[in-house]
Amino acid sequence: MKIPLIIAGVLITGLIILFTFTERIDAGHEGILVKLYGSDKGVQDVTQVTGRVWYNPLTESVYEIPTYVQTVNYSAFTVNAKDGSVFTVDPTLSLKIQDGQSPRIFKKYRKTLAEVLDRTLVNHIKDVYRIEFNKYPTDSIISQREKFENGVQTKMEDFLKKEGFMLEQLTSGIQYPKSITDAINLKNAAIQKAQQAENELRVVRAQAQKMIVQAEAEAKSNELRQRTLTPLIVQQMFIEKWDGKTPLYGNSPTLFKNIP
Incomplete structure (x- = not known):
């Protein structure tokens, strides 16, 4: 009975030592083994891969340094x-x-x-x-x-x-600085206002140009009418518009000459 108990005790002790005196270095880390005593008191070993590092916890320490961003x-x-x-x-x-x-x-x-x-x-x-x-x-x-x-x-x-x-x-x-920011804002506002004024001026110019074109077209149309409206055409237009009943004011056009 004593032997199995001794074996069990050894196994338990081994497990305790395994998890107490080792350190797992995870992926994305570098492990460093540091001496706590002695003249060197610095880094003794470097582990750049994942795994377990054995160390003496009384005289050494293990640190994990992340190597990811x-x-x-x-x-x-x-x-x-x-x-x-x-x-x-x-x-x-x-x-x-x-x-x-x-x-x-x-x-x-x-x-x-x-x-x-x-x-x-x-x-x-x-x-x-x-x-x-x-x-x-x-x-x-x-x-x-x-x-x-x-x-x-x-x-x-x-x-x-x-x-x-x-x-x-x-x-x-x-x-x-606030003074620079204010100056930039004022400059941008001035540029925007100038752009707005330029756009409005373009609209006014376009409208004026449109009116000029319309006026020129109207003038040319009137000029053409004046050139083509002969007395005979005016008389014809009058006859077409008169319904034969509407009172006339002034001298009506003579359609037929009186025969004595």
């Missing part, structure tokens, strides 16, 4: 253009860890990925925008928006690459 919406902040105008930036970044770079990132920051993205990188991201904004005066930022955004994109990619990240997408969310 992370999207971070940072809080808005203000930056100054070269001429002092204040812009608001509300950036959103989609990025991921470069394959195999999680150990280096952990050694440098000793924080979780969420902490690195949300807190540590934000100051560097602000610096990228400050440097790029300081290159341009306000009017250039507006008129050369594409060039400015490309500059930010390139500088952000270079910075994140050095930190072990790969930039997938960047949205700056730039908001212009």
